[in-house]
Amino acid sequence: MWGLFFLALTVVATSSAQQQYYNRYDNVNADSIVQNERVLLAYYKCVMDKGPCTKDGRNFKRVLPETLSTACGRCSPKQKAIVRTLLLGIRAKSEPRFNELLDKYDPDRSNRDDLYKFLVTGN
Template sequence: MRSWLICLCVLTVVVTCHSQAPNRYENFNADAIIQNDRILLAYYKCVMDKGPCTRDGKNFKRVLPETLATACGRCNPKQKTIVRKLLLGIRSKSEPRFLELLDKYNPDRSNRDALYAFLVTGN
């Protein structure tokens, strides 16, 4: 359970950072975040409104709805790679938590098929 929370937090951080600031998170280390349970849990709590947020956490939370709704449509290729890696990491840890995140930030499920296609193909 803890691992999926960490993955979910990482996903949130990556998705948010990459869709809002094209260059700010270019060198974001998704693997390091996925492997750090404490950091991942903190980001998860932030984006799910279950804990405090850092500045980055607030930014991620702000752009996450658009990122999920557009299947990372505004992301550059490097950002897409990072976002995809994080989303797949979270999904592999816990499908129910992954869906909970999607439902929170894209409740009308707009463009959900495109998001899943993005996860499969990276495009």
């Protein structure tokens, strides 16, 4: 399930870089992904350089900076909903890990306000 999450984020960020959208993962069940803490922790460790990465984890790690720095700015509405659900799920499971993730990928906090606004409003 988390593999689909990270594939969805990969598609979103790759689409952003190409300025076009792909909808292959638009029907990912983000809620069920958030419920699997074992997989969530494995991906967290991957993106934080604290554990091994799967192919999906490496792809997610590659696109995460752009996704966070733009607050999913180039995402389609469905993709925004998926990314928002997943980020809020990570935050709900562990606020310290969520903050550590943000600090790693937005160390100067240049986009923190926009990211929090996105998490609250979905826009």
